[in-house]
Amino acid sequence: MIDLLLDIGTWILLIAGSILLLITGLGLLRLPDLYTRIHAGGMADTLATFLIFVGLSLQSGFSLVTVKLLLVIVFVFFTSPVSSYALAQGSFVAGLKPKLDGFSEEEEE
Amino acid sequence: MTIYAITAIAILISIAMALGRAILGPTSYDRILSANAIGTKTVLLIGVMGFLAGRPDFLDLALVYSLVNFIGTLAVLKYFKFGTLRGTLSKPADNP
Amino acid sequence: MAYTNNDHQTCQIRTAETKVAVGADDGDTQDLLRTISLFLVLMAVWLLLSGHYTPLITGFGIVSCLLSALIAYRMDVIDRESHPIHLGPRIIFYWGWLMAEIYKANLDVAKCILFPKKHLRPSMFTEKVTQKSDLGKVIYANSITLTPGTVTVDLDGDIVMVHALTKASADGVKSGDMDRRVTAVMEEA
Known part of the structure; x- marks a missing residue:
């Protein structure tokens, strides 16, 4: 009974993660400029990783493997914003202008 | 078992899309972004493949790969910004 | 280039020394607490990643974690920023x-x-x-x-x-x- 519930949970989480990953890939392809693509990349780093690894940890039971899966999630969550920030800042310093769609830019600043 | 295969295929398709961006990408920063994205997805793929093959020891590799991916991205970005890997990550004005 | 680098380094060392002199009286127990917490974290990671629990291997783990924590304490690199237990x-x-x-x-x-x-x-x-x-x-x-x-x-x-x-x-x-x-x-x- 518990096994069945865990299996269903894994199915739901992994399918959701897969769909998110596919949307991420689509976003990398179709979004207009670099800065918007960074958002798509960040999506794969956060929720998709979380969903897939939590889904896997439901299957491994209470063991060392579960803790390792959680450790991978923690590592990814700590490192991914730093590399995103470095990428955005590097390209901004290099003079790459973001495509802005209408509003803002005139307020603030 | 089936679910692992489905997830692995979805990850592979997603990697292919990121690879497409790496080929198309007008600037080199796009290519770094897609390299980083491919690295993250490889971490996921290693985890799922470990479960698919019934050998969850692969997770150690996933752990190390996530760290290598991070360091690699930062190193390439630093090289792009300063043209060298020497010195600290401070502004160029500080160490002429 | 080499000369300026050296200069920079001595400058850094000097600031580190002044920091020790200033920080010696305001956070000694905090420093000790942080060192102990660093040791516990290192030990947890060791136990997690090794997977072998024989006395010899675990002993090696304890010794190396202790050594790392001691060296970090001596180098004064565990401050509020790098190990924010507060x-x-x-x-x-x-x-x-x-x-x-x-x-x-x-x-x-x-x-x-x-x-x-x-x-x-x-x-x-x-x-x-x-x-x-x-x-x-x-x-x-x-x-x-x-x-x-x-x-x-x-x-x-x-x-x-x-x-x-x-x-x-x-x-x-x-x-x-x-x-x-x-x-x-x-x-x-």
Whole structure:
């Protein structure tokens, strides 16, 4: 009974993660400029990783493997914003202008 | 078992899309972004493949790969910004 | 080039020495606590990754972790920034809240990717940061980046430059909710 519930949970989480990953890939392809693509990349780093690894940890039971899966999630969550920030800042310093769609830019600043 | 295969295929398709961006990408920063994205997805793929093959020891590799991916991205970005890997990550004005 | 590098290094060493002289009387027990906590973290990671629990191997683990913690204590590299145990349980609650935000923001970005015509409104704006310490600023900027839909492009002084994907995510940063929460976590009014 518990096994069945865990299996269903894994199915739901992994399918959701897969769909998110596919949307991420689509976003990398179709979004207009670099800065918007960074958002798509960040999506794969956060929720998709979380969903897939939590889904896997439901299957491994209470063991060392579960803790390792959680450790991978923690590592990814700590490192991914730093590399995103470095990428955005590097390209901004290099003079790459973001495509802005209408509003803002005139307020603030 | 089936679910692992489905997830692995979805990850592979997603990697292919990121690879497409790496080929198309007008600037080199796009290519770094897609390299980083491919690295993250490889971490996921290693985890799922470990479960698919019934050998969850692969997770150690996933752990190390996530760290290598991070360091690699930062190193390439630093090289792009300063043209060298020497010195600290401070502004160029500080160490002429 | 080599000369300036050397000069820079001696300068750094000198500032480190003055820091020790100043910090010796105000945080000795805190330093010890941080060292013990570092040792526990190292030990946990060792036990997690080794997988062999014979007395010999575990003994090696204990000795090497102890040695690392001692060397780190001697080098005076475990300060409030690198090992912030003073944040305590508040940061755990903050992570819980951040997870919920990440979930919502992911759905937002997914909608934006699937229907870019309707939702895609990229914008770039600057915002003031209210945290005083560097650690607080870093936590805030990283939280902004970790939430999909907003990316920190630049952090200079107390001005943060943010690129937002949709109008909703831009308003989320402008409302300053996350800023207030990080300030509360850091206990800096």
